[in-house]
Amino acid sequence: MISDKLKLQPEVLEAVVIRFVGDSGDGMQLTGTQFSDTSAMFGNDIATFPNYPSEIRAPQGSLYGVSGFQVHIGSIEVSTPGDNLDLLVAMNPAGLKTNLYAVKPGHTIIVDTDAFSKKNLEKAQYTSNPLEDGSLENYRIIQVDMTSLTKEALKDVEGLDNKSIARSKNMFALGMVYWMYGRSKDYTIDFFNKKFKNKPSVIEANTKVLNAGYFFAETLELIPNAYTISPAKMESGTYRIIMGNTATAWGFLAAAEKAGLELFLGSYPITPATDILHELVKHKHFGVKAFQAEDEIAGIASAIGASFAGDLAITTTSGPGLALKGEALGLAMIMELPLVVVNVQRGGPSTGLPTKTEQSDLLQAMYGRNGESPVIVIAASTPANCFNFAFEASRLALEHMTPVILLTDGYIANGSAPWKIKSVNDLPEIKTKLIKNPIENWYPYTRNEETLARNWAIPGMAGFEHRIGGLEKDSITGEVSQAPENHEKMTRIRAEKIKRVQNNIPSIKTEFAQSGDLLVIGWGGTYGSLHSAVKQINDEGYKNIGFAHFNYINPLPKNTEDILKKFKKIIVCELNDGQFAKILRINFEGYQFLQKNKIQGLPFGNNELIEEFKKLVD
Amino acid sequence: MEATTEQKYTFKDFASDQEVRWCPGCDDYVILRSMQKALPEMGVKKEDVVFISGIGCSSRFPYYMNTYGMHTIHGRAPGIASGVKLANPNLSVWVMTGDGDAMAIGGNHFIHVLRRNIDLNIVLFNNEIYGLTKGQFSPTSLVGQKTKSSPYGNTQPPFSPGELALGAGARFFGRIAGNVPKDITQMMIDAHKFKGTSLIEVLQNCVIFNDGCFNDITDKNVKEDKQIFLEHGKPMIFGKNRDKGLVLNKLKLEVVTIGENGITQEDLLVHDAKEKDPTLHQMLVRLQYPVATGIIRSFEDVTLEEREDALTKQVKANSKFKKADDLFFSGETYTVK
Numbered sequence: 001m002i003s004d005k006l007k008l009q010p011e012v013l014e015a016v017v018i019r020f021v022g023d024s025g026d027g028m029q030l031t032g033t034q035f036s037d038t039s040a041m042f043g044n045d046i047a048t049f050p051n052y053p054s055e056i057r058a059p060q061g062s063l064y065g066v067s068g069f070q071v072h073i074g075s076i077e078v079s080t081p082g083d084n085l086d087l088l089v090a091m092n093p094a095g096l097k098t099n100l101y102a103v104k105p106g107h108t109i110i111v112d113t114d115a116f117s118k119k120n121l122e123k124a125q126y127t128s129n130p131l132e133d134g135s136l137e138n139y140r141i142i143q144v145d146m147t148s149l150t151k152e153a154l155k156d157v158e159g160l161d162n163k164s165i166a167r168s169k170n171m172f173a174l175g176m177v178y179w180m181y182g183r184s185k186d187y188t189i190d191f192f193n194k195k196f197k198n199k200p201s202v203i204e205a206n207t208k209v210l211n212a213g214y215f216f217a218e219t220l221e222l223i224p225n226a227y228t229i230s231p232a233k234m235e236s237g238t239y240r241i242i243m244g245n246t247a248t249a250w251g252f253l254a255a256a257e258k259a260g261l262e263l264f265l266g267s268y269p270i271t272p273a274t275d276i277l278h279e280l281v282k283h284k285h286f287g288v289k290a291f292q293a294e295d296e297i298a299g300i301a302s303a304i305g306a307s308f309a310g311d312l313a314i315t316t317t318s319g320p321g322l323a324l325k326g327e328a329l330g331l332a333m334i335m336e337l338p339l340v341v342v343n344v345q346r347g348g349p350s351t352g353l354p355t356k357t358e359q360s361d362l363l364q365a366m367y368g369r370n371g372e373s374p375v376i377v378i379a380a381s382t383p384a385n386c387f388n389f390a391f392e393a394s395r396l397a398l399e400h401m402t403p404v405i406l407l408t409d410g411y412i413a414n415g416s417a418p419w420k421i422k423s424v425n426d427l428p429e430i431k432t433k434l435i436k437n438p439i440e441n442w443y444p445y446t447r448n449e450e451t452l453a454r455n456w457a458i459p460g461m462a463g464f465e466h467r468i469g470g471l472e473k474d475s476i477t478g479e480v481s482q483a484p485e486n487h488e489k490m491t492r493i494r495a496e497k498i499k500r501v502q503n504n505i506p507s508i509k510t511e512f513a514q515s516g517d518l519l520v521i522g523w524g525g526t527y528g529s530l531h532s533a534v535k536q537i538n539d540e541g542y543k544n545i546g547f548a549h550f551n552y553i554n555p556l557p558k559n560t561e562d563i564l565k566k567f568k569k570i571i572v573c574e575l576n577d578g579q580f581a582k583i584l585r586i587n588f589e590g591y592q593f594l595q596k597n598k599i600q601g602l603p604f605g606n607n608e609l610i611e612e613f614k615k616l617v618d
Numbered sequence: 619m620e621a622t623t624e625q626k627y628t629f630k631d632f633a634s635d636q637e638v639r640w641c642p643g644c645d646d647y648v649i650l651r652s653m654q655k656a657l658p659e660m661g662v663k664k665e666d667v668v669f670i671s672g673i674g675c676s677s678r679f680p681y682y683m684n685t686y687g688m689h690t691i692h693g694r695a696p697g698i699a700s701g702v703k704l705a706n707p708n709l710s711v712w713v714m715t716g717d718g719d720a721m722a723i724g725g726n727h728f729i730h731v732l733r734r735n736i737d738l739n740i741v742l743f744n745n746e747i748y749g750l751t752k753g754q755f756s757p758t759s760l761v762g763q764k765t766k767s768s769p770y771g772n773t774q775p776p777f778s779p780g781e782l783a784l785g786a787g788a789r790f791f792g793r794i795a796g797n798v799p800k801d802i803t804q805m806m807i808d809a810h811k812f813k814g815t816s817l818i819e820v821l822q823n824c825v826i827f828n829d830g831c832f833n834d835i836t837d838k839n840v841k842e843d844k845q846i847f848l849e850h851g852k853p854m855i856f857g858k859n860r861d862k863g864l865v866l867n868k869l870k871l872e873v874v875t876i877g878e879n880g881i882t883q884e885d886l887l888v889h890d891a892k893e894k895d896p897t898l899h900q901m902l903v904r905l906q907y908p909v910a911t912g913i914i915r916s917f918e919d920v921t922l923e924e925r926e927d928a929l930t931k932q933v934k935a936n937s938k939f940k941k942a943d944d945l946f947f948s949g950e951t952y953t954v955k
Contacts, residue, residue, distance in 0.1 A: 037950065187950075236953075238947065238951050239953070240950060241950070253945070254942050284930045284934065285933050285934050285939045285940070286941075286942065293700075294726055294730040297727075298696075298727050301696075301698045301700075301701065301727070303701055304698050305688075305699060305700060305703075306704065308698075308702055309705035310705065311705040313701070335688070421947060423943050423947075424941065458706075459668050459686040460665055460666060460706060462664070465665055465686050467634070467669075467680050468687075468689075469680070469681075469690065470689060470690060470691055
C-alpha cells in the first residue's frame with residue numbers, strides 16, 4: 001500500500017542516500033553492503049556508514065537494538081555517506097522511530113507492516129501506530145507485508161525452519177530497492193552461490209526472496225523519488241570496494257613486501273579495530289605472523305620483540321588499548337625501534353562509546369606517555385587512504401627508527417568506498433636502516449647525521465651483539481648512563497629526530513580558495529564531511545573559503561604556517577573538544593583558531609558545517 | 619641455532635664489558651656465572667642468543683651478557699621474548715625474571731607464555747622479596763614475613779611458582795637452590811635442549827633484604843636431608859645416608875625410611891618427569907618436606923612455533939596468493955574506463 005497523499009514527482013538526482021534499519025539480527029549490514037557493492041559495480045561512486053549497537057543481539061524490537069547501514073551512491077564524486085535520507089527502509093517500529101528524523105520531508109519510507117505489532121509498537125514506545133495515526137503524512141510511506149510475503153515465497157522450499165524464513169526478509173527489501181534504482185540482482189545472486197556453496201536450500205531461499213521483492217516492486221511500479229543515478233566520472237583504472245580496516249591491513253602487507261621484511265602483528269581484540277586482526281590472520285600465505293596476545297600490553301610487547309628481531313612490527317588497538325600500551329610505547333621510543341601502533345579511535349573516555357566514532361585520542365597519541373616521549377603521529381582520512389597511511393606509517397617507522405602512531409577512526413574504519421587498486425610496484429621504496437655490511441666502531445646508537453636515525457642490527461648478525469633497554473643511554477656508546485647532561489642531550493636528540501621527519505613528508509596543500517576570508521582546517525577521518533561542505537559552499541558562490549586537511553600531525557608539515565597566513569579567519573573542525581586546535585595554538589602563536597566541535601559519536605553533517613562557515617564569512 | 623663453527627666458546631666470551639652491580643654476596647652472581655658457563659656447552663652461536671628481562675635486580679642480567687639483549691619494562695619480558703622468538707625461531711631466547719616481575723605485575727604474561735609453549739627459557743630468581751625497591755613483600759613472601767611494606771607481618775598468602783606454572787600448563791619446570799652452580803649450569807643446558815617453554819625457579823638468597831630465606835633447606839649441612847633432588851628415571855631417594863624416600867600413600871606423598879617397616883628401595887616411587895599427567899608433579903612441587911629440586915617436569919609437547927609453521931606451510935601450499943598484488947586484484951574488482 002502506498003500513501004497517495006503525496007503525489008511523487010520523480011526527479012533526476014546525481015546522488016541518493018539510503019538507509020536500511022532493523023534489529024541487530026535482521027541482516028541490515030549485509031543488505032546495505034550488497035546494495036553498495038552492486039552500485040559500485042554499476043559504476044557509481046559510493047560511501048557507506050554502518051551504525052550498529054554495541055550489543056551483539058540486543059533485545060528484539062528495542063530502540064537501542066537498532067542496527068543501521070547507510071549508503072550514499074552518486075554519479076558525482078561522493079565523499080561522505082550523506083546526511084539526510086532519500087529512502088529509509090525500516091524493518092520494525094524501533095527502526096522507524098529512531099531514524100525518522102533523518103528522512104527528507106516528502107521522501108520515501110518502506111516499512112515491513114508485519115513487524116508493526118502491538119508488542120513491537122510498545123517496545124518502540126509508540127502510543128499509537130504511526131502507520132495509522134497520520135503522523136507520517138509528510139512522507140511517502142510504502143507499506144509492505146514483508147514477513148508474510150517472504151513466507152509465501154518460500155512455502156515450496158524444503159528444509160527451512162521458521163527462523164531461517166524470517167531471517168531472509170531482508171532480501172525482500174533488497175530486491176525492492178534493486179528494482180527501484182534499476183540495479184541488477186546478479187551480483188547478489190552470485191554472492192549467495194559463493195557464500196552458501198554447500199547449502200543449496202539457503203541459496204534457493206535467498207534467491208527466491210530477492211526475486212520476490214524485485215518483482216513485487218515491479219508489479220506495484222514503485223518509483224523512487226530519484227531514479228537516475230548514472231555511473232560516476234571516476235579516474236580510469238581497476239577498482240574494488242574496500243573497508244577502511246581492510247585497507248589498513250593491506251597497506252601493511254604492501255609495506256612489508258616493499259621493505260623486504262616479514263610482517264608481525266601483536267594484537268588484542270577491541271572494537272572497532274579488530275577487523276584489522278581478522279584481516280591479517282588470513283594472510284599466512286604471505287608469511288604474516290599475527291599473534292593474538294593475552295592483553296593489549298602483551299600485544300605491543302610482542303611487537304617490540306619482533307621489531308628487535310627484524311620484522312615490520314605493528315600493533316592495533318582503540319583508545320583504551322592505547323592507554324594500556326603507553327609504557328611499552330615509551331620503551332620502543334627510547335630504544336628507537338621501528339613500530340607502528342594503529343589506533344582506530346572510538347568515543348571515549350574509558351569504555352565510552354565503543355561502536356561510535358570520535359577523534360578524541362589525538363592528545364593521548366601525542367603526549368600519553370611518561371617522560372619526554374615524542375613519536376610520529378599521522379592520520380588517515382578516508383576508508384581507501386587507510387591503505388596509503390598504513391604504508392606511510394611503516395615507511396616512516398623503518399626509515400626513522402621510531403614508533404609511529406597511525407590514527408584512524410570508527411567512521412572510516414567501518415566505512416567503505418571505491419579504491420583504485422594500488423600495485424605494490426607503484427609504491428615508493430622503503431629504505432630500512434638494517435645494517436648490511438660490517439661497520440667499524442659501531443655502536444647501537446650510531447646515528448645518521450641527517451635524519452638522526454640509528455642503524456638496525458638484529459639478532460643473528462655476528463659482531464653486532466648489543467643490549468638496549470628502557471634506561472637512559474650514553475649518546476655515543478648506548479651504554480646505561482644517568483649523567484645529567486647526557487640525559488638532556490639525548491632528550492633533545494630524540495625530539496629533533498622526530499622534527500626532522502618534516503624533510504621526509506609532503507607539504508600541506510589548500511583546496512578551493514588559496515587565500516581569502518576563511519580557512520577550514522580538519523584532520524583525519526573528517527575529510528569527507530569537510531570537503532563536501534566546503535565544496536558545496538564554493539558551488540554556492542563563496543569563493544573565499546579554503547580547506548586544508550592534515551594527515552601529518554607530528555611533525556606538522558614544514559609549510560603549515562605559510563597557509564595559515566593567507567586567510568583572515570581559521571576554523572578548526574574536529575570530532576572532539578578541540579584537541580588539534582590546541583596543538584596548532586602551541587605551534588603557531590599569534591593566530592586565532594576558531595573551533596567547530598562535535599562530540600556525539602557521529603560524523604559532521606553537511607548542513608551544520610555550512611551554516612557555521614557562512615556565519616563566519618557573511 | 620646450533621653452532622657450526624669449529625670455535626669453542628669459553629665463559630669469558632659471554633661476559634660483557636659492563637661492571638656487575640649486584641650487592642656483594644648476592645646469589646645473582648652465581649646464576650650469572652652458571653649461565654656464562656652453560657652457554658658454551660649448548661653449542662649455540664653468540665649472535666643467536668637473546669636475553670630479555672623486565673625490571674628488578676634479576677633484570678639487570680642482559681647487560682652482563684655479551685649477546686643480544688633487551689632490558690625492558692616491568693613484567694612484560696615474556697611478551698617481548700615471545701615476539702622475538704616468533705619473529706625468528708632460530709634464536710635461543712631467555713627470559714630473566716624475578717618473583718615480583720613474573721608473578722605480580724607480570725602474572726598475566728607469565729601464565730600465558732607457559733600455556734602457549736613457545737620454545738623459550740625462563741629463569742625465575744625467587745628471593746621472596748622486592749630487592750630493587752628496597753624490601754617490600756612479594757607474591758612469594760610468607761605470611762607473617764616482616765618487610766618494609768608489612769612491618770607487622772605480611773597478611774597475603776603466597777604463590778608457589780611451580781604450582782602456578784603447572785596449573786598454567788608448564789611443560790618444563792625445574793627448581794634449584796642458588797648455591798649449587800654446577801647443578802644450575804646443568805639445568806640451564808637441559809632447559810635449552812628442551813623443546814618448549816622451560817621454567818627454572820632458582821631459590822635465590824637476597825643478602826640485604828631477606829638474608830637466609832632458604833637457609834633451612836639450602837644450607838650445606840641440611841640440604842641433603844631437606845631436599846630431594848629428582849632425576850628422571852631414578853627412585854625418589856634422599857637424605858645424607860640415602861635412606862629416605864617417597865612413596866604414594868592413598869592420595870598423599872609420604873616419606874619413608876628404607877629398612878623400616880619392611881621398606882626397600884623397590885618400594886619407592888620412580889621419578890617420571892616426562893609423564894604428560896602433571897598430578898604427581900604437582901604433588902612434588904607442593905611438598906614441604908623434603909623440598910623437591912631438580913627437573914620436576916619435562917613433558918615434550920608440540921610448540922606454538924611448530925603449530926604456526928605447519929599451518930603457514932599448508933596455507934602457502936594451497937594459496938593462489940604469492941604477492942600482495944595477487945590479493946589486491948583478486949575477487950570483486952571492476953574497471954573504470
